[in-house]
Amino acid sequence: MKSFRNRLLVTILGWLGMLLAGLFTVIGQLFPMYAESGGQTRVWLILGLLFAAAMLFSAIIGHRIIKIHSLPIENVTETALELVKGNYRARAYEYSTGGTVQLSSTINVLARNLQEITATRETEQERLKTLIENMGSALIMIDRQGTVSLVNKTFLDEFSLSDQVTENKFYKEIDIPPVVEKFIDHVFMTETSARDQVSFDERLSTKHLDLYGAPVIGKHERWLGIVIVAHDISALKRLEQVRKDFVANVSHELKTPVTSIKGFTETLLDGAYKDTPSLLAFLEIIQKESNRLEMLIKDLLDLSRVEKADFQVEAKPTDMKKVIERAEELVRPRLEEKSIRLETELASVIVQGDANRLIQVMTNLLVNAITYSASETTIRVDLSQQQSEAVVHVKDQGIGIEASEIDRLFERFYRVDRARSRNSGGTGLGLSIVKHLLEAHQGRVEVESAVGVGTTFTIYLPLAK
Ligand SMILES: Nc1ncnc2c1ncn2[C@@H]1O[C@H](COP(=O)(O)OP(=O)(O)O)[C@@H](O)[C@H]1O
Ligand SMILES: [Mg+2]
Incomplete structure (x- = not known):
């Protein structure tokens, strides 16, 4: 339809050209007649006017043709340049005239695809970022040159680095405990994964970390750097210590009365039973220690009962x-x-x-x-x-x-x-x-x-x- 219109335009132009040529010929033939009648100047004037009219006419037509054909190209070029700059929202006008409409629509499809791809990538990046920030463990990624390429907030908090710029720094320049740095060194040098538990003093308490390190392998088995994940297990360690202390305490508390009962019984058996006052005194001690043992066991049983998570009283x-x-x-x-x-x-x-x-x-x-x-x-x-x-x-x-x-x-x-x-x-x-x-x-x-x-x-x- 559009190419038909263009062709029609060209044909009309051809006709007009022929018409003008004919007009010139006729005037040319009339020329001697006019010359004789002494109207030479007027003939030149008419010729000039006709020529000017023809020029003006062809200029207007030419301008229209150029406009129809070059504007869309300009617009498409502009759009393409915008796309190059990264503005994937740019779109070309899809003119209904001219042969460039396919070009415009193709550029628009390209732009739409690019926009979709970018949006998907952004969503994925956002998800990954959220995951890394909220994974609950500290994470640091170090590239082949030993430069920190990524750290999450947990990492910064864990090592109190929050107000320091750590990214793009050499990893040995950041202020982390020597035991952690040693672990990073090991993974970095050997390029193999490793796991370890380290502890270090921080302010007034001891901090325990579970460290995991692994090499980052890209395409074609290329080594890209390492990633280290640190998990704070101080609370677990504390619980473990409480449990150990408890067992030690129970053993100690039980041992004291038992030792005493055993000692006095042995003394009695060795002959002290013959002396009535000692016999009575010792038996009293044995009774007191047995009561203490009984009380301890009763309290322990009570405590283990009330400490159970599902313990309920009949209120x-x-x-x-x-x-x-x-x-x-x-x-x-x-x-x-x-x-x-x-x-x-x-x-x-x-x-x-x-x-x-x-x-x-x-x-x-x-x-x-x-x-x-x-x-x-x-x-x-x-x-x-x-x-x-x-x-x-x-x-x-x-x-x-x-x-x-x-x-x-x-x-x-x-x-x-x-x-x-x-x-x-x-x-x-x-x-x-x-x-x-x-x-x-x-x-x-x-x-x-x-x-x-x-x-x-x-x-x-x-x-x-
Ligand atoms: N009324 C109190 N006055 C002073 N110290 C107390 C009092 N009640 C408890 N305590 C302290 O708290 C500790 C723990 O109490 P408790 O758990 O009942 O153990 P205990 O078997 O030693 O009494 C006691 O050893 C004691 O040092
Ligand atoms: Mg008490």
Whole structure:
């Protein structure tokens, strides 16, 4: 259709050309006639005018043809240049005239394809970046020259490099612990993958890292550099240490009474049984140590039960006043033994809880108050209701606890003064059990203390529903 129109245009032009040529011939033949009649000047004028008209006409036609044919080419060139610059949104006009329409549409298809490819690549890059940033492990990539080509935020945070420019730096120039650098050296030199665990001191604590390094292999088995992934396992190591300490503590706590029982039994068997006073004294010690063993095993079993993730108490409406009174009865002999007065001010408060477990909590706190107080002192127990909670204070006038020790008080086997506390007959597990039991009740415990003045343990419990 369009090529037909062009051809028509050319044909019309041809016709016009022929017409003009004819006109010139006719005028040429008329010339002598005019010359005779003395109109030579007028003939030249007409000829000039006709010539000018022909020129103007062909100029206009020429301009139109050039416009139709060259504009689209210019436009396509411009579009192509934009594409070269990376502006894949550029499009050429798809003119309905001229033979360049196919060129324009092809360029547009090309541009659209490029735009799609770029968009896909950008999405993929974005995904990869998000993955690298949020993988939870520190990552660093080093190229063949030893230059850092990529680090993620975790890496910068892990080694406190956040405010340093690390990319494009030689890896030995960045400020990382020597053990980590040594590991990177190893992977870089050997070009093989490796795994290791390292630890180094950081500020006041020791940091443990699990390191994995591997060579980056590109096309045609070409070695492009290395990648190192570091995972912070300090928390795991701490847990492992707690477990090891626990086993060591349990063994130690069990060993002491067993050694003592064994020693005294052997002495008795060796002949000491013949002497009645020694016999009685030794049997008393054996009994005391056996009780301690029994208590320790009971506490350990209790603790392992309440520490289980799925441990639940049978919570039902419970009169907290009765709980405290029951605990008081249980510790009465100890109070009398040390002549310690117990003052109470108990409101009637019904909590949501397991009576036996709550008696256990209260006895533990009372026994501690008695144990760590001098004779002839006073212990105060208050029970009240504050907003939606039951609050119990157990206040003694005992030896008190150093502020720095308070955070560790609820750890298993933790004792402020090891020797003294052990002689006091406790297991070091009481407060751990208290804490877990209260947590199982959706309650909590707080401590306030002053050395030489006294200690107040406060427990909070939810009210009955
Ligand atoms: N009322 C208190 N006054 C002073 N120190 C206390 C008191 N209660 C607990 N402690 C300290 O907390 C440590 C841990 O208590 P606990 O877990 O009950 O173990 P223990 O078996 O030694 O009593 C005790 O060894 C003691 O040092
Ligand atoms: Mg105790």
